[in-house]
Amino acid sequence: MGITGLIPFVEKASSRLQLKDIRGSTVAVDTYCWLHKGVFGCAEKLARGEDTDVYVQYCLKYVQMLLSYDIKPILVFDGQHLPAKALTEKRRRDSRKQSKERAAELLRLGRTEEARSHMRRCVDVTHDMALRLIKECRSRNVDCIVAPYEADAQMAWLNKTDLAQYIITEDSDLTLFGAKKIIFKLDLNGSGLLVEADKLHLAMGCKEEKYHFEKFRRMCIISGCDYLDSLPGIGLAKACKFILKTEQDDMRIALKKIPSYLNMRNLEVDDEYIENFLKAEATFKHMFIYNPLERRMQRLCALEDYETDERYCSNAGTLLEDSDQALHLALGNLNPFSLKRLDSWTPEKAWPTTKNVKRAKHKSIWQGNFQKQNPATPKKENSCALFFKKVDFVSKTVDEEIEANQKIEKAKQTEAQVFNMYSFKVKRKRSPSREESIDQERTPPPSPVQKSRHNPFAKERTADEASQRSPVVCENSSLLRLLSPKKASPLGGEADQTRINTLKRSIFAKEPVQVRSRFFTSQAEQTRLQKEQPKDEENEEKDEQELDSSSSNKKLRLEKNDSVVSNQKRQCSSSPCCEEGTDTETTASSLLAAQENNVPSHSGSQEYPATSQPENTTKDTGIRIKSLDLLVDNTLESTDADRNNNDAIILLSDDSCSSEQTASSISSSALQRQNSLPANKRRIGLSKPSTAKKATPKSKTNGKLGVVSENQTKLSMFGFQKRPVLK
DNA sequence: GTACGGTATATAT
DNA sequence: TATACCGTAC
Numbered sequence: 001m002g003i004t005g006l007i008p009f010v011e012k013a014s015s016r017l018q019l020k021d022i023r024g025s026t027v028a029v030d031t032y033c034w035l036h037k038g039v040f041g042c043a044e045k046l047a048r049g050e051d052t053d054v055y056v057q058y059c060l061k062y063v064q065m066l067l068s069y070d071i072k073p074i075l076v077f078d079g080q081h082l083p084a085k086a087l088t089e090k091r092r093r094d095s096r097k098q099s100k101e102r103a104a105e106l107l108r109l110g111r112t113e114e115a116r117s118h119m120r121r122c123v124d125v126t127h128d129m130a131l132r133l134i135k136e137c138r139s140r141n142v143d144c145i146v147a148p149y150e151a152d153a154q155m156a157w158l159n160k161t162d163l164a165q166y167i168i169t170e171d172s173d174l175t176l177f178g179a180k181k182i183i184f185k186l187d188l189n190g191s192g193l194l195v196e197a198d199k200l201h202l203a204m205g206c207k208e209e210k211y212h213f214e215k216f217r218r219m220c221i222i223s224g225c226d227y228l229d230s231l232p233g234i235g236l237a238k239a240c241k242f243i244l245k246t247e248q249d250d251m252r253i254a255l256k257k258i259p260s261y262l263n264m265r266n267l268e269v270d271d272e273y274i275e276n277f278l279k280a281e282a283t284f285k286h287m288f289i290y291n292p293l294e295r296r297m298q299r300l301c302a303l304e305d306y307e308t309d310e311r312y313c314s315n316a317g318t319l320l321e322d323s324d325q326a327l328h329l330a331l332g333n334l335n336p337f338s339l340k341r342l343d344s345w346t347p348e349k350a351w352p353t354t355k356n357v358k359r360a361k362h363k364s365i366w367q368g369n370f371q372k373q374n375p376a377t378p379k380k381e382n383s384c385a386l387f388f389k390k391v392d393f394v395s396k397t398v399d400e401e402i403e404a405n406q407k408i409e410k411a412k413q414t415e416a417q418v419f420n421m422y423s424f425k426v427k428r429k430r431s432p433s434r435e436e437s438i439d440q441e442r443t444p445p446p447s448p449v450q451k452s453r454h455n456p457f458a459k460e461r462t463a464d465e466a467s468q469r470s471p472v473v474c475e476n477s478s479l480l481r482l483l484s485p486k487k488a489s490p491l492g493g494e495a496d497q498t499r500i501n502t503l504k505r506s507i508f509a510k511e512p513v514q515v516r517s518r519f520f521t522s523q524a525e526q527t528r529l530q531k532e533q534p535k536d537e538e539n540e541e542k543d544e545q546e547l548d549s550s551s552s553n554k555k556l557r558l559e560k561n562d563s564v565v566s567n568q569k570r571q572c573s574s575s576p577c578c579e580e581g582t583d584t585e586t587t588a589s590s591l592l593a594a595q596e597n598n599v600p601s602h603s604g605s606q607e608y609p610a611t612s613q614p615e616n617t618t619k620d621t622g623i624r625i626k627s628l629d630l631l632v633d634n635t636l637e638s639t640d641a642d643r644n645n646n647d648a649i650i651l652l653s654d655d656s657c658s659s660e661q662t663a664s665s666i667s668s669s670a671l672q673r674q675n676s677l678p679a680n681k682r683r684i685g686l687s688k689p690s691t692a693k694k695a696t697p698k699s700k701t702n703g704k705l706g707v708v709s710e711n712q713t714k715l716s717m718f719g720f721q722k723r724p725v726l727k
Numbered sequence: 728g729t730a731c732g733g734t735a736t737a738t739a740t
Numbered sequence: 741t742a743t744a745c746c747g748t749a750c
Binding site for chain 3: 002007032033035036037039040092121125170171233
Binding site: 038041043 | 730736
């Protein structure tokens with residue numbers, strides 16, 4: 001997020017920078033920026049839950065580049081979320097969720113190209129991914145540090161203490177934390193944009209003798225930052241105008257004058273805003289960081305430096321009492337959110353070495369070398385406990401705990417594995433022709449969930465078999481009441497609610513339900529199923545070839561079984577999610593599945609109103625859910641192979657609603673409705689339709705690039721549409 | 728002239 | 741994740 005328009009605003013304080021010009025220096029790196037870019041290149045793989053290290057390699061490319069210039073990188077990672085950023089994080093989460101839902105929807109409609117772009121937006125960078133990079137860096141003797149909270153504050157501290165002379169980031173917020181020299185937009189050619197705090201007065205149009213960094217920070221906060229939304233109608237330009245106008249240092253008094261100074265009589269600055277402003281300011285000044293030299297958490301600036309009342313620091317984080325925990329958080333060994341231990345590496349341990357990996361020769365901030373430079377710093381022996389097999393209160397060794405936590409983390413990676421039921425590989429090879437895409441728009445291809453052959457778990461049936469309803473095996477109506485598959489529609493609204501209610505009524509009315517899962521079958525039955533499995537796989541592979549589908553998951557034929565209900569009960573009662581009514585340990589994938597289908601995260605209870613299926617239709621809706629991860633992960637007995645094998649299947653007969661549409665066809669028609677709206681109704685925004693832009697790309701490009709003056713190049717480098725001009 | 732709020736698009740390979 | 745672009749409102 002950062003400060004909107006800040007980088008263009010500080011143009012006068014910035015200059016081009018080549019890495020060759022800063023040889024021998026140390027740079028702190030906002031590593032999540034690199035990870036985000038790296039993730040883009042493998043977003044689909046990640047969304048499908050496939051293993052990839054493309055993002056690690058991408059980051060290492062930058063690391064290697066820095067090392068080649070004899071620059072020592074310190075990779076800094078974000079830690080815990082601050083309460084102040086809860087709203088921002090929620091927005092991001094919602095946005096990712098929306099992208100995820102949209103991607104899933106488009107996949108169901110077979111519109112893979114569009115789905116792909118949404119999938120790129122829904123992939124998040126997890127700490128597990130960060131840890132993977134951290135481990136690579138350890139083997140290269142490249143320093144990493146996980147900030148207790150925001151990497152920005154940590155980097156600013158490293159810069160302030162001259163442990164790092166430069167900071168590499170894309171986040172303009174960093175200037176507010178008091179960083180001295182920031183490199184934005186660094187590319188793999190070693191070229192970037194250097195913004196120097198010493199020159200910020202030039203950007204503000206303020207005389208050097210009258211300038212103070214506090215003015216700049218206050219201007220940015222007023223214009224709107226991550227910790228405080230701007231007042232309506234106030235941006236950087238007006239904030240700057242106000243700050244230059246006022247001489248009042250006490251912001252309680254000064255802020256009240258904004259309406260009169262800016263001639264905005266309707267603007268109201270209430271006490272709440274002033275309080276929040278002071279909190280935001282304190283957050284930038286006093287956020288907690290980790291001091292690797294002294295091995296302790298501390299504030300970026302001491303409260304005494306500004307005589308700040310601690311009550312304004314509610315958003316600046318809290319001190320971790322356990323110094324050992326703080327150290328391991330900083331080393332990357334803990335998941336910053338759960339504080340669960342994922343690794344046990346300490347600087348005192350021998351640096352891990354990997355064949356063919358070149359190790360940097362720089363001194364580490366974690367080694368004694370740096371401490372020798374600060375003789376006053378007492379050396380703390382606060383991490384030796386992890387060298388031993390420590391037995392904790394649940395009789396597990398630390399190593400076992402780490403292993404267990406890693407398993408859980410890994411399971412979380414499979415969050416969007418629902419996408420995995422579709423494949424893109426063949427589609428990717430050739431993009432659909434114009435005619436095809438028009439045709440696709442008109443009549444979407446049959447959704448994979450409409451046909452049983454798209455469902456890797458569905459039993460192949462002959463037409464005769466299909467016309468015969470499967471015998472009922474579960475008559476537990478109370479169990480069924482828990483479940484109600486939602487026919488997802490991008491539009492939502494009342495119509496959908498009515499539809500869901502209709503569906504629910506239908507479920508209550510029609511008891512017979514088939515529950516099928518290997519988890520709920522007897523051991524003997526399982527063995528039998530396993531024997532059958534290869535055959536099924538073969539058949540399905542054939543089907544998938546036909547369908548340009550290449551789902552890599554193991555296939556499971558689900559059979560009705562009389563022991564289902566009893567086994568199911570047993571499983572449910574042993575499952576924490578059933579005991580508690582909530583699933584605190586539910587894997588993300590099960591949540592996703594539940595979200596997608598409006599099904600509670602009960603691993604072992606899936607349903608479909610079989611009797612409501614018309615005799616003459618084979619339109620089973622197969623939705624594969626990974627929710628069984630929940631069971632295996634909770635008991636920590638699963639292996640990856642288990643996870644792959646233990647997919648459950650829900651067969652949803654979809655005619656329980658009054659119409660005969662399937663979930664996907666409803667969604668499809670909803671999408672069609674959306675797309676078929678006239679442009680003026682569909683577009684809420686004010687921009688021209690993209691077609692208008694696309695119609696004249698050449699002339700536009702020519703017009704822009706045809707006469708490129710040096711000035712223009714510089715402007716475009718800053719991303720200028722129009723440079724803010726200050727009066 | 729400035730800010731806002733919407734859409735469109737780039738990021739990597 | 742970010743920005744670029746653009747029409748409108750004030």
